Amino acid sequence: MSDPRPSVLFVCVHNAGRSQMAAGFLRALAGDKVEVRSAGSAPADQVNPVAVAAMAEVGIDIADQHPTVLTAGMSRVSDVVVTMGCGDVCPTFPGQRHEDWQLSDPAGQGIETVRAIRDQIRDRVGTLLDDLGVGTQDASADDVRAVVREHYAKAATRGSQQPSGCCGPAPSSCCGPSASSATKQVFGASLYGSDLGLVPVGASNVSLGCGNPVAVAELNPGQRVLDLGSGGGIDVLLSARRVGPEGFVYGVDMTDEMLDLARKNATDAGVTNVEFRKGTIEDLPLDDACVDVVISNCVVNLSPDKAAVLAEVFRVLRPGGRVGISDVVAEDHLSPAQRAERGEYTGCIAGALSRIEYLDLLAAAGFTDASVTFTHEVADAMHGAIVKATKPQITSSR
Numbered sequence: 001m002s003d004p005r006p007s008v009l010f011v012c013v014h015n016a017g018r019s020q021m022a023a024g025f026l027r028a029l030a031g032d033k034v035e036v037r038s039a040g041s042a043p044a045d046q047v048n049p050v051a052v053a054a055m056a057e058v059g060i061d062i063a064d065q066h067p068t069v070l071t072a073g074m075s076r077v078s079d080v081v082v083t084m085g086c087g088d089v090c091p092t093f094p095g096q097r098h099e100d101w102q103l104s105d106p107a108g109q110g111i112e113t114v115r116a117i118r119d120q121i122r123d124r125v126g127t128l129l130d131d132l133g134v135g136t137q138d139a140s141a142d143d144v145r146a147v148v149r150e151h152y153a154k155a156a157t158r159g160s161q162q163p164s165g166c167c168g169p170a171p172s173s174c175c176g177p178s179a180s181s182a183t184k185q186v187f188g189a190s191l192y193g194s195d196l197g198l199v200p201v202g203a204s205n206v207s208l209g210c211g212n213p214v215a216v217a218e219l220n221p222g223q224r225v226l227d228l229g230s231g232g233g234i235d236v237l238l239s240a241r242r243v244g245p246e247g248f249v250y251g252v253d254m255t256d257e258m259l260d261l262a263r264k265n266a267t268d269a270g271v272t273n274v275e276f277r278k279g280t281i282e283d284l285p286l287d288d289a290c291v292d293v294v295i296s297n298c299v300v301n302l303s304p305d306k307a308a309v310l311a312e313v314f315r316v317l318r319p320g321g322r323v324g325i326s327d328v329v330a331e332d333h334l335s336p337a338q339r340a341e342r343g344e345y346t347g348c349i350a351g352a353l354s355r356i357e358y359l360d361l362l363a364a365a366g367f368t369d370a371s372v373t374f375t376h377e378v379a380d381a382m383h384g385a386i387v388k389a390t391k392p393q394i395t396s397s398r
Ligand SMILES: C[S@@+](CC[C@H](N)C(=O)[O-])C[C@H]1O[C@@H](n2cnc3c(N)ncnc32)[C@H](O)[C@@H]1O
Pocket: 145, 148, 149, 152, 153, 174, 175, 206, 207, 208, 209, 210, 228, 229, 230, 231, 232, 233, 234, 235, 252, 253, 254, 255, 258, 279, 280, 281, 282, 296, 297, 298, 299, 302, 303, 304, 348
């Protein structure tokens, strides 16, 4: 019996960059629901290592792929043939779906350029799967979270050993386009001003945010607060002071090393009205309507499913509850590829929403009175921003 699954062949000249990345995304997004091949009209010796690195950043391993020579037989048995820059050399057959994707060649390009090509390919593969009626699987979101978790586990370990702050010697030690002294001014502890003296040095050393959400969240004594992606705990500890002994602050983070550090910092600070819970911000480990205010510092941009995050924030807020989030936000004219050119996903740049996208997602989640206010530029046309919104007192049944 013939295989009932649709089969897709990606073809480019070298089969060493574009087509291998496309095949990697298709496998990651569709699993075994699609049969996938890739080949080249003039295959290279090995897969482009910069393409391998760019894919590793989003949790997809193509290092073990081998460039393959294109044959007419391969093309004939494929339902869909996607060509990328091999022109008439790549054969197609009647009855087949043929798409020609105009993408730059990653050969000889640096990581920033290849990242942008990678993100264009991811978008096109997603559209192709939609057209084929193939649902994508959640594994890709898990893959993204795994890469982010590994990155921040290292940042936690580094920060607990030395006062590296945001701008350690290694590139992209946390948020930011690169590890430069300029980065230090727009990310991390320097944004806290005199508040910094109120937390243990172990918390300020691992301050990886892009604002001071506690300064703008207007916290009052007795309130219950949730910090999304609490990291080393700086915003939880500052919030705990504001809400006082009658209030309570939860921190949620998915990275064990960060949770260990945050708990130690709370102990060192002698703060008892806090709890750090392990979990993802897309599936919060909290009951419905249990907090008054949700804060966060440079974390929503790292989520592979921002709509799920905002829906969860809406769920855990009590009616009338408020959101006060610091995050990186892009100007509306920047495409996802242009955002990716400005910095890494794990560095809080490539995954940033635009202002309109943020407002649309907040509205879709049910929030009202939403605003996104740029505070400081962190990369060309990308900003640290304060995001505010309110859960209405009375919500329509959704
Ligand atoms: C850029 S750091 C910010 C940490 C802290 N808010 C601060 O200002 O220092 C991102 C933190 O969010 C956590 N994180 C990222 N994505 C997450 C997700 N999807 N679910 C839970 N935690 C996440 C990471 O483990 C890391 O501790």
